[in-house]
Amino acid sequence: MKPKKRSRLRIKAGSYYFKLKRYMKWYFGNVTFANRILDDHLPHSAASHATPLLRKLKNVDMWLQHNKIKNLQIAIPRLHQVVIAPGETFSYWKLIGNPTKRKGYVEGMVLYYGTFKPGIGGGLCQLSNLIYWITLHTPLIVTERHRHSYDVFPDANRTQPFGSGATCSYNYLDLQIYNPTDQPYQLLVYMDEESLHGEWRTTRKPAHYFEVYERDHRISQEYWGGYVRTNSIYRKKFNLDGELLADEFITGNQALMMYQPLLKAKAE
Template identity: 60%
Template sequence: MDTAETNVNTLKPKKRTIIRLIVGKNYYKIRRYLKWFLGSQKLAKQCMGASMPYVYFLHRTPLLRKLKDVDMELQYNKIINLKIAVKRVNNIVIYPGETFSYWRAIGNPTRSKGYVEGMVLFCGTYKKGIGGGLCQLSNLIYWMTIHTPLTVVERYRHSFDVFPDSNRTQPFGSGATCVYNYRDLVIRNDTSTPFQLVIEVGDEYLIGEWRCKDKPLYTYKVYEADHKMRSEFWGGYSRHNILYRKKYDIEGFEIDDEFITENHALMMYSPFIEGK
């Protein structure tokens, strides 16, 4: 059976009361705290001042985008938030057997730590929220990670496709949404070499690298397949795809073609433009 068909009904918007939202959010937060403090994972905590010698993958994303009906002040505030968060994750090292938790490393983005109101995606639209905009950092880290041999243990896709593609250079669904602390991005090092996360907030771009101690043995090419946009019977639109990656050895020969993930999201705009 088509997996997109089976998932679309779960994407259909559900109306929940404020009490239900608050109780549910607190339940998942408490469960995450218990996992952090009582779990058996060995979490990555050490930062290294000097950069490791080899760049495994590098990527950059623009800090400012013109989004329909979105105040640019929220984008400038996002940069403030990114600079604070980046200080917590820059140069962190994941040694073999260790696990990196995005939220455990950054902590709760509160006003007392200097975070300001940025854009937060919520139930198919956006609103102002303290620490808004940090999804750009989690998106960047996830995209870089799937170009390395590191293992993505936990990642959440965006349930809503809020804005139309604008100069998109990556496949749909190649990011990772983040909500403190229960929608986390968790990465484990199952290799035999340490990896170092290097992040910089530049003048125009958020720049990231995964560096490593030993010379990389593989390269990866991520691509999408089975991309679909559908008009659903209940009146909305949905978008679907599957991400794969080709794996190459140091001589450039393809040695594997691996499944990464599948994505299903509700579209908050019409994908079909009527002709004149």
Template identity: 60%
Template sequence: MKPIKRSRWRLAAGITYYRMKRYGEWLFGRKRYAKIIAKDLFAHVHFRHQTPLLRQLKDVEMWMQHNKVTNLQLAIQKLDGVLIQPSETFSYWKLIGKPTKSKGYLPGMLLSHGRVTAGIGGGLCQLSNLLFWMTIHTPLTVTERHRHSYDVFPDANRTQPFGSGATCFYNYMDLQIKNETKQSYQLHLYLTDTHLVGEWRAQMPATRRYRIIEKEHVIEPSIWGGYERKNQLYRQVYSLNGEWLQEEWVTDNFAKLMYEPLLPESMQS
């Protein structure tokens, strides 16, 4: 679809409307939200993943990334140890709250309409990206996830398929995860000197393993100018002894490229 350009006032009004709508859902909706924090860790790690804290990105000053580390530390304090009991829903923003200067959050990197800018609490998308990737490797169900509308940086050193993250913006672009299993899960998050690390833990060991694969990946010219990138993510489910069980659709992705892709010769002519 052709990108829609809206005025600053229209954008501000839209943000206010959707934020109020989210507050109403939190207060009056029927979901049971996860809120219990347990200090003692569950015994069994179902999935663990880590991502580097600092990356040299084109046209991004490193002070933004150093501030991001502070922002991640503050958000982790609200999420580490949280339990998702059966039938409960984890809400990323309901637990973290609004990142503000008074809470200690610093200006960090934000992506706005495909452009890199700085804003209070910037960099928390790294945490929502990690949580989404971890969750699709467990029996937990992602019930709300927002894809990145722009692909800002090329694939250098990419280790996961395109579109395997989840963008976030307080509070209406939320990441929500429901526990539709019969046992509780616990989120464990921490920082090392070099990485953001996360784990989904449970009291019983895992009975399945998951592998995320990409299908129908294309980069093609857009009729509105520039290039578009699309793909589909699926997960393959295996038993612990490696037996293939089934394949499940995860999500469709679509993004506008903000860089010049390396195209095959047939598309360069």
């Protein structure tokens, strides 16, 4: 997967095209999107997780991460306590809207073709990553998710499999989640001083639990000299007695590594 260089004009034209296509799907498609906010929390937790707000990333100034927190503070109220009724679809960007400077968003870190740069609304991928991860631990179905094409930073205290996130870019790289069950699911997202928290809640105690894991993780050197990192994400489904009911493939990942994978091993 040797990277292809694209002109700024081509990138901008493509962005406009896909944004228009997304608007057409939102407003003229046959999908029923979730938009109801419920102040009372549904009684049972289906899945929850938390991720640290600040991480030490190579060559990344901390002000970008502090600005990310400001952006999350604006976006979170658009998602917190939203309910996906049976048959409805959650759309990350349809709920949040366009993260513009006019709305108070500031420059955070934006991944851009294998590197990073400051960009208005940067850092919201942490929120989409978290929502995707907790969704994999529920019966909800992810109908749209986009993987990262580049592996920009070396692993640092990783607690989740590589490639278990969901990149986002307004509005054409969306995260969409469908509720195929007969009960509503409510999303809770909030921050404390150290972490971003996410939780799915529902009306009945879950009858199953899930374990998400990776297979076939490998790093290979390509003929042109670069390195590619690949793996497959799987999910096990158990009943409450611990009996394995299913072991299913979720997605495959392939990302171009933007750092030398052997540097850490050599240092040791």
